[in-house]
Amino acid sequence: MLDTTDRAILNRMQDDLPLTTHPFADIADDLGIPEAELLSRLARLKNDRVITRFGPFFDAAAMGGAFCLCAMAVPADKFETVLTKVNAHPEVAHNYERTHRLNMWFVMATETPQGIAITADAIERETGIEVLQFPKLQEFFIGFRVAA
Amino acid sequence: MIDAQDRQIIEVLQGGLPLVPAPYAQVAETLGMNEDALLVRLAKMKSRGVIRRIAAAPNHYKLGMTSNGMTVWDVDDDQVAELGAQIGALPFVTHCYERPRALPDWPFNLFAMVHGSDRAEVEEKRAEISAILGEASRAKDILYSTRILKKTGLRLKAKG
Numbered sequence: 001m002l003d004t005t006d007r008a009i010l011n012r013m014q015d016d017l018p019l020t021t022h023p024f025a026d027i028a029d030d031l032g033i034p035e036a037e038l039l040s041r042l043a044r045l046k047n048d049r050v051i052t053r054f055g056p057f058f059d060a061a062a063m064g065g066a067f068c069l070c071a072m073a074v075p076a077d078k079f080e081t082v083l084t085k086v087n088a089h090p091e092v093a094h095n096y097e098r099t100h101r102l103n104m105w106f107v108m109a110t111e112t113p114q115g116i117a118i119t120a121d122a123i124e125r126e127t128g129i130e131v132l133q134f135p136k137l138q139e140f141f142i143g144f145r146v147a148a
Numbered sequence: 149m150i151d152a153q154d155r156q157i158i159e160v161l162q163g164g165l166p167l168v169p170a171p172y173a174q175v176a177e178t179l180g181m182n183e184d185a186l187l188v189r190l191a192k193m194k195s196r197g198v199i200r201r202i203a204a205a206p207n208h209y210k211l212g213m214t215s216n217g218m219t220v221w222d223v224d225d226d227q228v229a230e231l232g233a234q235i236g237a238l239p240f241v242t243h244c245y246e247r248p249r250a251l252p253d254w255p256f257n258l259f260a261m262v263h264g265s266d267r268a269e270v271e272e273k274r275a276e277i278s279a280i281l282g283e284a285s286r287a288k289d290i291l292y293s294t295r296i297l298k299k300t301g302l303r304l305k306a307k308g
Contacts (some may be wrong), residue, residue, distance in 0.1 A: 002211075010211070013204035019161065019187050019194075022169055035169060042167050042204075052299060053205040055164035056190075062197035063158075064149045069247065069259075087298045095297035098218065099287070102254070105218070106298070132250045132261075140236025140244040 002050065007114060009041055010050070018086045060109040067109050069134040071102040072127070079103075085126045091119040104133065150198060153181075157189055158198075161176070165202060213263040215292065219271040219277060221255035222287040228258055234280055235260050240273045255287050267292065 002010070008031055015021045028038040045051045051060050060067050074082045079097075086092055086106060095106035120131040160178055165171045176186040193199045208216060213288065223231055230244050235258070236244035243261040260277060264270040274290055 003190070004255065010204065010206055014206060015201070016201060017165070017202040019172070019191055019202075021183065021187075023171065024167075024169060039167050039169065045204075046167070048210070049207055050210040051204045052207045053164050053288075054167065056158075056161050056193075056202045056240040057200040057205075058162070059197050059200050083297055092298060094299050096216075096293040097295040097297055098291040098293050099292045102291075104222060104297070105291070132254065134250070136245040136247055137257075138232060138246040140232040140246070 005031075005037075006041060006045065010045065011036065013042070013051070013054070060111065063111065064113075065109065065111040066113045066116050067107060067136070068120075069136070070106055070108055071132045071134065072104045072123075072129050073101050074104050074127075074129060078127075082111060082127045082129065084141075086123055088118055089123065091115060150193075154189060154193060154198070157186065193230075193269065208263050210294075212265050215264045215267045215270045217264075218291045218293070219260045219262055219274050219289065220289050221258040221260070221277075221281055221285045222255040223258045223281060223285050225257070227284045229283055232258055235277055237275075238276070238280075240264075241277075255280055256289065258285075266287045282306070 012027055012031060018026050020026055021036070024038050024042075025035040029037040031038065037132070042054065046054060072082070072086075082104070085093060086104065089108075091108045091110050093107050093109045095104065097103060098105050108116055108119055110119060116133065116135070120133060123129075123131050135140070153224055157175075157177055160175055166174050168174055170183075170237075172186055172190070173183045176183040178284055179186065181189075190199065194201075208214070214281055232244060235241055238260075240262055241260045242263060245259045245260070247259055248255050262270050262273045262277075264273060270290070270292075278285070278288065
């Protein structure tokens, strides 16, 4: 179970960590707890997978690469086989099963703009299923924050 | 764009930042750099947008946000910028994008991700979006996630 301090930590840690020599001490000060407690709570939250990852969020596009949301309509009896083939590509960063005929939705992150088409082509060859591509045209908000 | 040293930094950090009092010093040591040089590099990558932020990725499911709906809408192209900005500003919308349609099967061009503690809560929030879009939205759907199949974030390939 999460207590009030855990929730305050989760809310704060979804915002940017400062680029200072002791960034956790800075945040612990703001939260009014000792640095060691912040670190041990973070370790526990990560260990319990309440936090799936802690670190920099990279933007592949700003590195000269690209991101693309993709979708496939995978027959139920082939789902696990196709999933193994799709997930084997390191370019596939996130993948979700969803309630639709297009039932597999994944984000590709590649180091070059051409990487999207190359990876999509490879997945189509390996699975025999079309990979629909939905690159972002406009981004309206990048919040991600979830109130804990 | 990134140079060879940025790339090394990204490779070390893509798995995450260590949870220690001086995390950048530890990473710098791994890279054979000094901490100040690493902090300068990271600040530059932030200013160029290569790093969006250094933060925690929460697990929605563990926070009781067990229902995740990708709401999709077919909004008139002339209105999508204005309406997308309004939808993106809603506090319960975590991501909002205009994306290309894939006709004829996929007429939707506006995507807004909504999380809730159950589907009823997501449907309430979806109804709020629907009310804002009104007749500008010609078709709509919602795709609930039923399973996380992979979640690793960006992974650079090792360069040979």
